Amino acid sequence: MAPIAYFSRTLSAAERNYAQIDREALALVAGVKKFHDYVYGRPIELVTDHKPLLGLFAPDRQTPQILSACMLRWAVFLSAYTYELVHRAGKALGHADALSRLPFPEPAEDPSPAYGVMLLEDLPQPPVSVVDVAAFSAKDRTLVRVLDWVWRGWPEGKVPEEFRPYKSRRDELSAHKGRLLWGSRVVVPPKLQQRVLEALHEGHPGIVRMKALARSYMWWPKMDEAIEEWVRKCQPCQESRPAMPQAPVQPWEVTKEPWSRLHIDFAGPFQGQTFLIVVDSHSKWLEVIPVTRMTSGVVIRNLRALFVTHGLPNTLVSDNGAQFTSTEFKDFMDINGIRHVTSAPFHPSTNGQAERMVRTTKDALRRIVYGDWHQ
Known part of the structure; x- marks a missing residue:
């Protein structure tokens, strides 16, 4: 099969702001949809010049557990076809590159508009708003650089220590309206992390429950360590810690029915x-x-x-x-x-x-x- 390119569709306004890996993946999906009548059941060969896609969409590999919603949706779509994903250098795909640069009319209306990040806009009293996350991300030197790499592509070789947690997750990061996402989790800028920790600790749930709640919605480097340190400094939590058992626990017989x-x-x-x-x-x-x-x-x-x-x-x-x-x-x-x-x-x-x-x-x-x- 010919290399995949954006043959006869134009990018919507939202798609133009996709990260580089998202745009490359969308090109595969668009090409398959274009030739659906010719390739459905039949084995096909998909050629891409974006090597990270081989770790995400290769049919002989398990889909990563942490993946953005759109990438997961496209992985499910491609799973209906029998294909082999092949990497080829960009200089060897000149015809596809030329087609991708052809002028198009005005972009079509976004067929799947993006909603609020983790529905933060719908919370009655959120600890932080999506506007805050975008504003503080734009002021943070590290996040600004990471967002630029997500959009334009990651550098080869080693990066400074502060960027390593992000580069190790580079295939799972995406950007949405100026905010960085790891899968479906919001990456919280440093200036907002204390405010988030205060909200997570309301009611003094303890380390384990705080971590579980945080991991459902957000992430930042060394977040677990920050939660542990926060609870260690909380006087009510430390004074109410259970004492070490003075004698071995004597287990009761396991009940087989509720309310027995x-x-x-x-x-x-x-x-x-x-x-x-x-x-x-x-x-x-x-x-x-x-x-x-x-x-x-x-x-x-x-x-x-x-x-x-x-x-x-x-x-x-x-x-x-x-x-x-x-x-x-x-x-x-x-x-x-x-x-x-x-x-x-x-x-x-x-x-x-x-x-x-x-x-x-x-x-x-x-x-x-x-x-x-x-x-």
């Missing part, structure tokens, strides 16, 4: 508020119920409401608190045919994974309340 064994405990008081915590050991379903008193009657009333909704459990686990060892509570368990198991108080490790969820809830409440006190 429940673990209950109290958390608080926090600012005069106490919480009854109920955890299903099978599904890890968590119920956090505000209560005014820690009495057997209050526990029974709230458990009865849960049992009406979810059904009766086979076993209920608690500590030896007075609320759970009273005659009133024992009668409630016996009447409903529930086996009541008690564990030693102040030793959550004896209760296994479900009790660790109780401790996690307590810590989360403590961090939130402590953080509110210090704001």
